[in-house]
Amino acid sequence: MIERSLPTEPKLTHNEVIKLAIPTLAGTIGAVLADPALDRFAEDDIQFLKFHGIYQQDDRDRRKVAKHYMFMIRGRIPGGVLSAKQYVAFDDVATRNANNTIRLTSRQSIQFHGVVKTGLGPLMRTINQSLVDTLAACGDVNRNVMAPPAPVSNELSLQVREDARKVSEALLPLTKAYHAIWMEGVQLNLEDAENKDFEDPLYGKTYLPRKFKVAFAIPPLNDVDVMTNDLGFIAIEEGGKLIGYNLAVGGGLGMSHGNAETYPRVADVIGFLTRDQLVEISKAVLTVHRDFGDRTNRRHARLKYVLEEKGVAWFRQELETRLGYGLPLAKAHHFTKQGDHFGWTQQWDGLESLGLFVESGRIKDVEGYRLKSAIRNVVEGYQMEVRITPSQNIILSNIKPENRAAVTQILAEHGVAVEDQATVLRRASMACPALPTCGLALAESERYLPALLGRIQELLVETELKDEEIVIRMTGCPNGCARPYMAEIGFVGKAPGKYQLYLGGNEASTRLNRLYKENLREADILNELRPLLSRFAGERTGAERFGDWCSRTLFNDSATKN
Ligand code: SRM
Ligand code: SF4
Secondary structure, eight states, X not given: OOXXXXXXXXXXXHHHHHHHHOTTOOTTXXXXXXXXXXXXXXXXXXXXXXXTTEEXXXXXXXXXXXXXXXXXXXXXXXXXXEOHHHHHHHHHHHHHTSSSOEEEOTTSOEEEEEEOHHHHHHHHHHHHHTTOBOTTSSSSSBOOOBOOOOTTSOHHHXXXXXXXXXXXXXXXXXXXXXXXXXXXXOOOOTTSHHHHTOOBTTTBSSOOSSOBOEEEEBTTBOTTOGGGSSEEEEEEEETTEEEEEEEEEXXXXXXXXXXXXXXXXOOEEEEEEOGGGHHHHHHHHHHHHHHHSOSXXXXXXXXXXXXXXXOXXXXXXXXXXXXXXXXXXXXXXXXXXXXXXXXXXXXXXXXXEEEEOOGXXXXXXXXXXXXXXXXXXXXXXXXXXXXXXXXXXXXXXXXOGGGHHHHHHHHHHTTOOSSSOSOHHHHTEEEOOOTTTOTTOSXXXXXXXXXXHHHHHHHHHHTTOTTOOOOEEEESSXXXXXXXXXXXXXXXXXXXXXXXXXXXXXXXXXXXXXXXXXXXXXXXXXXXXXXXXXXXXXXXXXXXXXXXXXXXXXSOOOOOOO
């Protein structure tokens, strides 16, 4: 007799199994932390640590000799806003417990690298004592909520910022493990019924199938890259007043090389909501992800795949069923630009702010350019507010006009200029950390892009495009952390020294670029770009940008979402 095998249910990923087993997300973190003989955590705890904002890494430069374990810690900083006191606390722990650098992230947060296990407790306590935390900065939950950082506009930007904070708080997981481990220094007893049966009111026992990202934007500026988020709120104003938001869903960028089941996707704008609906709509969108996301394959587990595979009409219907009411049509909005403003600007309230370029978001001191000390000194000395931008730069804000000259002077003494901070090309660039800290990096990024930009700048001079702004972003692998798929030129690491070349993003960051060439080494990159830049210089129409020219001439594609 022939035995027939029954169709089997797709297997849940290991992450699903461990979340269900320990829904408080405590793992054995507290116990391992207290054991001085251990310099690292085991696999399941590594997964739980992410929900606490912590990644276990090893120094990849030292792998050939031995694995040197260390930790990366990421803050939860909605809208990227820190008080002077909080920034100083971050600077202190960077010096004391990390590798003496502060890494601004592409989601307006701060990361510390190179923290050893014994430094974890003190670092986490200092951060929390400054009234910032790291809860849910990573893991299968809602991540840092983005909001426009620029303090130049009116009261509307404050309201949007307030809304971003409100959504961030409403989507926090409620486990008490975070407080127990990091504040009280205890291991939760996993056998306690209260802990065993814990179920988060929003996330349930198994949280989300994967991460979830929210951003708020104020058109016409798309500085937060809103269309790349699972959930985006696009501010709509009438007569200078914030009347609500357009709702964008299903954006995301992560993909894997050679896996057609994974791809970057720009969000769909599906309706309009008023401010009082923000929290319930955020929760409803999140629970669609919770209930329909793929829990059998983490590479295919983002909300964007639910949108793409079930369709926008299905999603809208599902959302409206959960809400119990229909959503009105989206209102007109228009994005024209992404990116930051550098130098001094007068704020809407008469105070001043200063945008500073931070190459790849890395604040550090080097010979002749002591950016870390400079920022620390002015922030502490003049008690200014600090805002981290989604392009990994920093804005020092709420500075009294009479202090402007002194601030400029202190920065200059540290080698930091406020005018002509970097070339236009460099200022519009971003790179992810990649090597040596990121365990997923296939190629260099943060450590390589500055040199490559220098060579591309030479090409621009050669082709008489010296002051041309071209948005260039690089990542060390296809996960998309510096959002390379929205850039006019995107470099995505494929193998050591080799990159995929993407071309054709637009200035407003609403259009995905396209893969143009694969596996390029530096010489190939320059050989590909030289003739393209030269053709662009000769063929562009009016003020046409390089990304639009590539899109028009190389891909014959003018499709732009929103
Ligand atoms: Fe990211 C994983 C760094 C923004 C998509 N990301 C990682 C990890 C944690 C590597 C890991 O899992 O072991 C990286 C840590 C490297 C290190 O050494 O520090 C890392 N991601 C970053 C940061 C620091 C890049 C930066 O240059 O600033 C950004 C931190 C943001 C924050 O403060 O929360 C960062 N990551 C992004 C973005 C951009 C965004 O959110 O606007 C994306 C693309 C958007 C998206 O989510 O689709 C992004 N990161 C990923 C992915 C792919 C997810 C996917 O859907 O497939 C991974 C891989 C993963 O999660 O397994 C990843
Ligand atoms: Fe690491 Fe890849 Fe993200 Fe870069 S894009 S930080 S290499 S996961």
